[in-house]
Amino acid sequence: MSKHTCTMLLAGRKATIDGSTIVCREEDYGNAFDPQRFVFISPADQPRHYASKGSAFKLDLPVPQYGYTSTPDADDSAGIFGAGGINTANVAMTATETITSNPRIRALDPYNYKDGLGEEDFLTLVLPYISSARAGVQRLGQLLTRYGTYEANAIAFSDQREVWYFETLGGHHWAAVRVPDDQYVIAPNRLNIANFDFASAETMCAPDLQQLIDDNQLNPDPVGYNFRRIFGSASNQDRVYNNPRAWYVQQQLGGGRPDSQPGANDLPFACTPNHRLTIEAIKQVMSSHYQGTAYDPYHFAAKEEAPFRSIALNRNLELHVLQLRNNVPEPLVGVHWLAFGPNTFNALVPFYANVNDTPAAYRDTSKQYTPREMYWLVHTLAAVGDQHYRQVQPLVEQCADDVLAATRAVQRQVDHECASHASAAQLTAANNRLAEIATTKLTELLGKLVGVAFKNEHLQY
Template sequence: MFSSKHSSCTTILVGKKASYDGSTLIARNEDAGDAVNPKKFVVVEPEDQPRDYHAQLTKFAVKLPDNPLRYTSVPDAVPGKGVWGEAGINAHNVAMSATETITTNSRVMGADPFEPNGLGEEDLLTITLPYIDSAKQGVQRVGELLEKYGTYESNGIIFSDVNEIWYMETAGGHHWVAQRIPDDAYVIAPNQTGIQEIDFDDPDSFMYSKDLRKFARDNHLNLTNHFNFRKIFGSDTQLDRHYNTPRAWYGQRYFDPESVKDKSPMSNDLPFICHANRKITIEDIKFVLSSHYEDTPYDPFAPGADYKTVPYRPIGINRNQQLSILQLRPNMPSAYSAIQWITFASNPFNVLTPFYTNVINTPDCYRDTTETLDSHNAYWANRLISLIAADHYQALMADIEDYQLKEMGYAHERIAQVDKRISEKEAAGSHIVRALGQANARTADHMMKATEDLLTKLVVKASQDVPGSFTREHY
């Protein structure tokens, strides 16, 4: 069976009544098995979308519809190893993030084995996002594909539109469930099955494979009188308690400390649906998805800490490859309401850049990522920063935090400026798509200049104190 190389992501979902401005917000780190896995940010036009899709890492193949929508994607930059599109927004302002690799148990795998040549994370965004008009329709399409072709792994798949967020989890090779996230709630999903009690009489809140209840009953999977998807289809292992659960604990602690005051990082009963003690911002999501147990005994960057002995896996880690926060704003015209906030490499050391998605291309410094190092490219510049900063954390983090604060301020200011200018252009009948593309290019130029300046500063500072340093003062 093929095993996903992108296997340790972290997801945050924020309903429209829980967010700071009424947007639906879905976000996910893409973490690879290796520290370096170059990514790029692209737009896929309908004429470039395949009609006969063939996976590159398995024998999965499917004929796709003839009417794809334009969409954004964050695929691998190195060709020949699969698409791994990961996160994007289509021309109808439907967002998708795929996938949050999750866990299952041996009894489920025995009852419904994985399909070695089924669909998986490599494929899901490409074969789904161009063909859906709503978040719920995304669940329906993937559900049909799962039941027909099966999957070779367990995954959580996220869909959103301006009104709803749906989170979908697979179980075994062909079964699945999806839950609509309540508008006033948030979710943190850390590589383990999350959905809990299912109400089979509430089609507005739950969707599932046709035979889900019968499958669980016939195979003696449900050990209780309730239908708790996590307990039936998920896992509760030593790996979960050290690798997965602590991430949910830390995120819930950040959004409402009281909610976990009686819980430990290894608690196996943390809730799936949560409520924060305040409205949630883009900065909040970025902080949690960059976090490494700050202000706890488990921080691998704390003075004197040995990262090799820290008991819990952080969220912000060297294997972060890209982070996309997909924002669908209800208070703006649909022509420019969708924004994909994106950044590359290790999240404790990078900053988000906002891009409008109703465009026909992306800026070259985010689009044309090379297989070999190029410091003028967003992925590689951020990878270099993360490499230097991790080895000189205490000495360099003040500079990085100054950069992050300043450039996030710029990002919000930039959105406000572009919204105003595009609104004026719209009234004058100008071409919004072209104007948004030009605005994205200017935003990217600014962010790359700031990032290259930071990289230069860090190289200069770090070079002053390395093994082999020697000055005349040593005499």
């Protein structure tokens, strides 16, 4: 099981306010620090002789065609874990979200623990070589069919027209579906694909997948193929850890069943939103902790466990919203929105993806605590703010809005200035301006939170 648990949200171009496609994932870890970096990998920096750290997998890679952004671990001793990024062909990929499986498929197609692929590998092996979302599905599918995997994962790809959601099934099998243009998907840590049509041009899968299901009596339904029931789980853990996250987002954005319960296993896979989605709406649900319900952890006493796992946690490492725009010149298409640290206390910044470097406060993350760096700054905000959440909530929310407003203003200006020509150097300089805004405003927020904490110290007389 991957340590990076995560939650994913995807949106087709007709489901968003400006016609962009969206691939979004917040990356989690265990209850410990795992510093993250934001980097641009040029073709010259891409490894050519690749070796996994989590298995004995090795592969000589072709000459890379594209550079790409990514958010790898600062400590690469366990692997790269590129997480998510946009390449210079304006294709986005996020990898991975840990999902569930069941003993029936694992007995037929065991995991390849010896020399299979895992989360640490996927982005590096795929994103530098693909010019479309469909090509990403095909390349990753071919790798998994040939080499196998040692864990259950979900991955997503997008280009300016299409968004694809991909799940591993057992050790060597997989399936992917295209997200409808006018719909969104919220995917917690379970197998999420429901009804699957093998004859559709909007699905892809391992070549022998239908035969595997039919020959081994894996399908509990007399008609159709529901992959969540065929390959997934329906455990008590799903009812408290996974399903409630999908339920809450569907209640907020629309398209879910109004009478559904948080623990329901049969929540829809793709939903039509009540309104076209904005970056702000996506950030709000990806920072959610069941606000407005009785399940909000902040309703409970310290150390008292809330009934359901929320999207926002102290274990959030980073949130990336990979936006591919359709109303701008090609160099401006890719926007790698990024926020490090726990989502309740961070702020999204719209970094251009077609660059040659990334801002130092996001790129040069130290393995040890250094509050000048964004990863550690947001963790400091969370450590202080969580202890006084009701008092500081307005300050935190206002700061996140202020960062969005200020960085959107810069983005609007740069879009206008670079409408006829945008070089990687220009966009790199713009990203440095965006990072400086976020660093300044979040540092100012930290000062305000320390002031609140100081006034609430017990040692007063």
